[in-house]
Amino acid sequence: MKHPDLDLFEVRKEIIQVAKEANLDEAVYSLNYERNEFNFNFKIDDYDDSTMVDVLAIAKKNIENWRVHTFERGFLSIQALNNNIFHTEDILKNIKIRASGMYGEKSIEISKKSGIDPSELSLVLSLIKHFTKKKAPADPLSMLESAGCSVYHPDKNQSAFDQIAGYHNVINEVKESIILPLRHHDIYQKITESTRKHPESARPKAVLFTGPPGVGKTTMARIIARESGVPLVYIPLENIMSAYYGESTKRLALIFDLAAQYAPNDPSKGLILFLDEIDSLAPSRNEKLFEATRRMLSVLLRKIDGLESRAGYLTIGATNRKNDLDAALISRFDTIIEFPWPGREDIQEILALLASHLTPADVESLSERMMGFSPREIKDAMKKAERIRAHELIRRLEKGEIIKENLTEMDYLPSHDNYANAVEHRKASTGDSH
Numbered sequence: 517m518k519h520p521d522l523d524l525f526e527v528r529k530e531i532i533q534v535a536k537e538a539n540l541d542e543a544v545y546s547l548n549y550e551r552n553e554f555n556f557n558f559k560i561d562d563y564d565d566s567t568m569v570d571v572l573a574i575a576k577k578n579i580e581n582w583r584v585h586t587f588e589r590g591f592l593s594i595q596a597l598n599n600n601i602f603h604t605e606d607i608l609k610n611i612k613i614r615a616s617g618m619y620g621e622k623s624i625e626i627s628k629k630s631g632i633d634p635s636e637l638s639l640v641l642s643l644i645k646h647f648t649k650k651k652a653p654a655d656p657l658s659m660l661e662s663a664g665c666s667v668y669h670p671d672k673n674q675s676a677f678d679q680i681a682g683y684h685n686v687i688n689e690v691k692e693s694i695i696l697p698l699r700h701h702d703i704y705q706k707i708t709e710s711t712r713k714h715p716e717s718a719r720p721k722a723v724l725f726t727g728p729p730g731v732g733k734t735t736m737a738r739i740i741a742r743e744s745g746v747p748l749v750y751i752p753l754e755n756i757m758s759a760y761y762g763e764s765t766k767r768l769a770l771i772f773d774l775a776a777q778y779a780p781n782d783p784s785k786g787l788i789l790f791l792d793e794i795d796s797l798a799p800s801r802n803e804k805l806f807e808a809t810r811r812m813l814s815v816l817l818r819k820i821d822g823l824e825s826r827a828g829y830l831t832i833g834a835t836n837r838k839n840d841l842d843a844a845l846i847s848r849f850d851t852i853i854e855f856p857w858p859g860r861e862d863i864q865e866i867l868a869l870l871a872s873h874l875t876p877a878d879v880e881s882l883s884e885r886m887m888g889f890s891p892r893e894i895k896d897a898m899k900k901a902e903r904i905r906a907h908e909l910i911r912r913l914e915k916g917e918i919i920k921e922n923l924t925e926m927d928y929l930p931s932h933d934n935y936a937n938a939v940e941h942r943k944a945s946t947g948d949s950h
């Protein structure tokens with residue numbers, strides 16, 4: 517059955533409309549309808565074997581039978597058959613598609629020596645839509661991952677702060693200067709808008725965590741990742757530094773540029789860039805390294821506060837060796853949060869978190885022995901005590917002094933003495949450097 521041809525004016529209108537929606541530039545297509553001959557021609561971005569397969573599939577979907585004129589790399593030409601495929605008269609008047617990738621011209625041409633019916637119009641529109649479908653721009657987060665970063669997503673359902681104990685001042689500072697501004701950006705924005713003649717973002721641009729090793733700087737970044745409501749991107753500085761000469765600076769700059777793309781001018785949709793152990797960029801005495809770190813530093817100095825790009829990211833840096841850092845680098849951070857050695861109360865709270873079965877008196881006496889320990893060392897001593905307990909149990913089981921079935925939950929708990937021994941062991945092995 518032959519469909520009646522459509523009104524020329526309607527066909528034209530629909531094609532132009534779809535081309536417009538597909539962002540097909542007027543400069544790259546032509547639409548003619550002269551002397552009862554239809555011709556539509558448009559340039560495509562790429563031409564390869566799959567272009568021909570796609571054209572065939574789309575053709576077949578709209579009109580059942582075709583005859584292939586030419587099928588070779590770089591050129592495909594097909595023509596629709598008559599309804600009765602054995603009738604070949606006037607076949608040259610049927611609709612014809614050419615896909616060409618030759619001579620640097622990549623284009624698709626649809627022509628017909630008479631009017632257009634509805635299925636033919638649908639064919640034309642499908643071809644336009646298919647070949648103008650832009651590859652979705654890769655999302656900056658996955659590009660950051662391909663650049664070697666790890667991305668941590670926020671977790672709305674969990675409070676991450678219960679992973680650490682003590683350090684109330686540090687936690688308050690982190691909440692005040694990082695988490696609240698990220699979570700409630702609108703409120704901060706309203707306040708600056710009503711106080712300043714030239715409103716600028718009230719949220720921090722760059723925060724530096726300083727303090728000795730093992731006091732929770734890296735852990736805090738992970739907590740922030742979960743609590744802030746925005747993704748945190750971990751930049752592996754060491755890894756980047758070890759790249760080929762010249763590559764490392766390019767990669768670092770790329771990472772910041774990608775982060776800027778993630779939230780351009782949209783402070784409500786931020787991103788945190790985390791530079792752990794930023795001291796790997798401290799000036800080195802080694803001359804070859806010196807040149808490499810100097811170039812990395814100059815990238816960081818330009819990008820760290822995102823001012824250059826008006827970007828929406830917040831940079832967090834962490835260092836154990838603030839004194840070794842370049843002064844210009846330190847000055848880029850608008851907030852510095854110091855993680856001190858834990859005080860007696862911090863130690864007691866950490867003990868209560870990691871050995872919750874201990875009595876207050878035990879905690880008191882152990883904390884005394886642990887003065888000068890970092891949280892990491894406290895944690896390591898706790899683990900050591902757990903291993904000591906396990907050894908004790910295994911030894912007594914093997915000797916037949918006890919049997920497993922009779923052990924209660926209490927028997928598995930490390931004792932105060934187990935902890936005290938672990939602490940002494942730790943002190944002996946570090947030469948009690950504290």
Ligand SMILES: Nc1ncnc2c1ncn2[C@@H]1O[C@H](COP(=O)(O)OP(=O)(O)O)[C@@H](O)[C@H]1O
Pocket residue numbers: 679680681682683728729730731732733734735736866869891892893895
């Ligand atoms: N306040 C704290 N309470 C409990 N555990 C802590 C605390 N601070 C750090 N830790 C633990 O100590 C270890 C070392 O912390 P980390 O964040 O790597 O320190 P840093 O990055 O400052 O060297 C981690 O296992 C962490 O869980």
Ligand SMILES: [Mg+2]
Pocket residue numbers: 730733734735792793834
């Ligand atoms: Mg760390």
